[in-house]
Amino acid sequence: MFRITVRDHIMVAHSFRGEVFGPAQRLHGATFVVDAVFSRPELDADNIVVDIGLATQELGAVLADLNYRNLDETAEFAGINTSTEFLAKVIADRLAARVHAGALGAAARGLTGIAVTLHESHVASAGYERSL
Amino acid sequence: MFRITVRDHIMVAHSFRGEVFGPAQRLHGATFVVDAVFSRPELDADNIVVDIGLATQELGAVLADLNYRNLDETAEFAGINTSTEFLAKVIADRLAARVHAGALGAAARGLTGIAVTLHESHVASAGYERSL
Amino acid sequence: MFRITVRDHIMVAHSFRGEVFGPAQRLHGATFVVDAVFSRPELDADNIVVDIGLATQELGAVLADLNYRNLDETAEFAGINTSTEFLAKVIADRLAARVHAGALGAAARGLTGIAVTLHESHVASAGYERSL
């Protein structure tokens, strides 16, 4: 299996509901350094997994919708705990939709998997992986 | 599949038996920066894999039993080469036992996998992964 | 010159005032991974710069006052752009006050400098250094 990984980041505010979150129930924030991994069993005609330039561009586009925002006031997340692992799935699913829509190029239809990891500090990260 | 990773470290002394280990047969030491990964297919009712605070606390508790020790003089490891990969399994198994005992919360019973990686330098690491 | 560095982190929300900040004028957030460096020309009687345990504990105490907060609603920062570089100075000055108050031990009075760096992402950081 081949894979490529591209990295970008977002800086967001949010809060959590539930005693388990302790002080994180207060409005706070996070930098999420985001790694998006694209995988496939065979390379395409250009000998690559996917155009790394397009992958970086599309990851940037997905993140731009989330960046510099208070997720508590983002309509689509109303009533939802925007945990790191949940956000990893949001980003992975949006990248998957872009792959299916052809935004990463025709050859990207050969991709079989996406994994997204969000590093929230030097000591914690969360991720989600799915097939395409 | 969702996952979260928490990081901590231990500083131990030990030696190895076997020609393959060369100078590492002498008593020496290591800092092991430990990444513990918890995974599950669906998030719990709080929209998380596991309470990251509890995960960090329990990893710390497991590591406290090993930290600042000469593993050569630890009874449970008598006659055993405490290689990095072996220690990764020790830590993973002890974390698994804590999950089963409910130390990471009732919802943590939905966890399906644990992976532990020990970084012993900037150029080497070892790990072990298992199901729950 | 000798120095030691300890690391911890905070997760905060804030916003900026001023066109220069662009989208960061919106309420957003950041993880700041904080490195605190303590320096002195000669080691103390224990052959160290400062007790690394105490240094870590006091850095943690200083950060606890800032962690999991919306800095826009913190009285002491009213009307102030809580830029990364500004926060580095706040933390450095508070650490300096603790050194002077003896919180890092009597021998820590031999410290001559403090530098604080806040890493806000994998591509940006800011810092402040001062004498003691």
Add this chain to the structure above:
Amino acid sequence: MFRITVRDHIMVAHSFRGEVFGPAQRLHGATFVVDAVFSRPELDADNIVVDIGLATQELGAVLADLNYRNLDETAEFAGINTSTEFLAKVIADRLAARVHAGALGAAARGLTGIAVTLHESHVASAGYERSL
């Protein structure tokens, strides 16, 4: 499953053919920081995955054939886009051949998988994994 990872690097020149590569069609270069992961379900008689010294030595030997070269003028890669993911496979396959040839020791025949990741910058990497 157990695994160990060793790291080394190469510094090469190359160019790509295909519009998708944009400015990378020009002769340029890259440092590839290479992580080689060896895995197996059970440890060997020395309680390890493989001799980390031998693994490091053999990775170094495989990389020496590629290091400080212009890959465009390397006969074996004539007419081939030496993408990061392609090079990951080249290195993984050569390591696999060395395992099969006994270069990593007799016990290394118990290895069941190899994964190679090439980090080409702080924001991009590519990899290939295969069974043994």
Add this chain to the structure above:
Amino acid sequence: MFRITVRDHIMVAHSFRGEVFGPAQRLHGATFVVDAVFSRPELDADNIVVDIGLATQELGAVLADLNYRNLDETAEFAGINTSTEFLAKVIADRLAARVHAGALGAAARGLTGIAVTLHESHVASAGYERSL
């Protein structure tokens, strides 16, 4: 003293002249992960060292002139060993010129120092620092 650091990277080919360089006398390449540090004793009216967005943009502009090139065929470097430390000075001087030309904003004229570090692998880097 305050400072901010921004990071970007370039991927170039080059070769060296001189026996001291050994195999690096052959045409090879490197990824240089570039950290540019801007410093000043007091913050500006916006409470910052310099607009981090502009700093990132100008670093990108300086690097664009070098990126995806064979430095051996770049007229300005004819007959020059483009060592990592030499390139750090080239980049620092070009950033300094942009500061003086006002490209980083009027307030950036309060900057007093620039330091540039090029990381060429996980085990080597080089840098240059100068006043403004």
Add this chain to the structure above:
Amino acid sequence: MFRITVRDHIMVAHSFRGEVFGPAQRLHGATFVVDAVFSRPELDADNIVVDIGLATQELGAVLADLNYRNLDETAEFAGINTSTEFLAKVIADRLAARVHAGALGAAARGLTGIAVTLHESHVASAGYERSL
């Protein structure tokens, strides 16, 4: 000012004397990832700070004398707390002696400073810098 940095590591056992060290009074160990920085105001005739190959080789030679040892039983450190900051000075001084002895080449006599940092974990490091 120009500088280059090379990295290597050692794995040692030791213990500390003094209540300030708490559990580190027990025999334990550490991996020290060592960064050695060499600086000078002007480049040499080859356009470099120092031959990075020789610098790496000499750092390796200095570290070989310490590696895979129990520092408590090393005669030269008898009765001394081998703190991270103390070891940084030992390594810096030994590198300085090698520079003065010509081991880093004749041109290395133009070096004016050495700084050594030992990273003992992902959250702590210590260093020493001196002139030449």
